[in-house]
């Protein structure tokens with residue numbers, strides 16, 4: 001069910017993109033984040049109309065205009081010493097000025113004298129910022145409401161639900177008429193919900209909840225690798241969590257642990273949520289492309305069994321049964337079956353990969369499996385060994401400690417924390433020694449061919465391909481544009 005929901009949601013979103021692409025077939029700018037205008041969403045438009053109609057009408061206030069600001073534009077030169085400027089006169093064409101402007105000049109003394117300059121008599125709007133210790137009752141009392149009115153207002157169910165839980169920093173907008181009588185109260189509950197309270201003709205308060213779903217758009221971020229995915233991604237406008245997501249999407253296909261691949265191109269299509277024309281938050285990465293000089297890897301988001309996974313355009317999972325690196329850290333010593341001992345000059349193979357990291361850095365299970373060893377083991381120090389299937393085992397050594405709930409026999413899933421970096425056993429500094437074995441033989445976890453996760457089933461694949469088509473087309477068009485630019 002969850003998977004179906006995911007597909008449906010993606011489908012709706014993709015539909016927007018299709019329309020967008022056909023409407024704006026312009027070149028995409030390179031190396032910048034650009035918010036794409038979304039196609040009009042009929043559903044949203046209908047909802048917006050509903051909201052508009054539920055919003056309180058503009059109060060009809062009589063503004064007490066200061067007479068001195070009103071001037072007759074035509075006669076403004078009266079009384080000023082005449083200076084002959086024929087050139088300017090000839091430039092002014094009065095033929096379009098409405099006749100009314102001549103026959104009905106704005107009165108110079110419109111305001112009644114007793115109210116002139118009496119700003120207290122004007123309707124006002126006050127934005128109240130809730131401070132520590134403030135309550136709704138306190139705020140309303142402070143702004144002149146009597147107990148009877150406050151009771152009238154606070155016994156409304158919506159008020160009880162959405163106005164009594166005020167926290168410091170919250171804002172309430174209060175509207176008053178010229179007699180400083182409360183005519184309205186507005187509170188933005190969250191990005192999508194606003195509470196409106198208005199005084200009706202019968203003097204009672206009406207409460208209404210306005211719901212305004214955020215407008216979802218697809219944002220394009222493109223950048224070239226110059227120093228690292230983190231640095232360049234952040235400079236291009238990606239949030240930290242989106243950068244981590246990118247690392248995790250491409251962890252099996254791109255070795256970010258090796259030296260930076262300068263010049264490689266990254267393209268990200270992600271959701272962004274718009275309110276009143278402004279981006280208010282980021283959403284999921286829907287598609288991403290990593291382009292090296294010789295290969296291009298693309299990834300499309302798909303929800304399967306309630307879990308989001310990224311697949312390539314053919315429906316093959318980018319995810320493998322094992323993580324390349326069970327820790328986010330730098331490799332300090334690689335797998336080397338012929339390593340010479342620096343002092344003894346004898347062959348001392350290094351049967352794993354070492355990652356240098358501060359003590360306490362968390363270590364993840366490389367794949368789903370079961371803990372078959374947890375304890376201290378000679379030069380390994382504190383270590384965990386996981387059996388993944390009949391053929392695969394992984395080992396994590398020199399740990400400082402284990403997670404509290406983990407024990408021998410525990411089932412673990414890929415990415416789950418199974419220990420913390422330490423310096424136990426034979427280790428010159430805090431590091432993780434990681435081993436990957438197939439049928440009992442050690443392999444380089446950086447290079448070993450990893451078993452893939454199961455690809456999409458036929459029926460799911462059809463839906464997946466339909467859903468990703470607009471994203472695939474957009475990525476292809478962006479790629480073509482940047483290649484054209486590169487050739488110039």
Ligand SMILES: [Zn+2]
Nearest residue numbers: 352353354433
């Ligand atoms: Zn080692």
